[in-house]
Amino acid sequence: MAKRKITVTVDEEIVDLARELGDSHLSAVVNAALTEHVDRLARRAALGALIESWDRELGPVSDSDTAYARAAFDELDAAARMRDIA
Numbered sequence: 375m376a377k378r379k380i381t382v383t384v385d386e387e388i389v390d391l392a393r394e395l396g397d398s399h400l401s402a403v404v405n406a407a408l409t410e411h412v413d414r415l416a417r418r419a420a421l422g423a424l425i426e427s428w429d430r431e432l433g434p435v436s437d438s439d440t441a442y443a444r445a446a447f448d449e450l451d452a453a454a455r456m457r458d459i460a
Contacts, residue, residue, distance in 0.1 A: 382404060384404075
């Protein structure tokens with residue numbers, strides 16, 4: 375893949391910490407982080423398009439279903455945080 379040189383501004387503390395932890399290839403780090411960010415944006419856009427198509431096809435999600443889903447995801451997030459702590 376072709377590379378393009380750009381100028382970015384990052385927090386000095388983050389750069390220092392990355393170097394202290396042994397990562398001196400900051401271009402690779404920034405490229406990896408930007409790749410992950412763009413991937414998340416693309417997934418979010420695809421999910422949004424899917425949900426919009428379902429809304430058109432099936433109608434909007436009810437308040438009770440939304441509340442149920444929110445509670446289920448909150449529970450999953452809490453479990454993931456507990457695994458990260460352990």
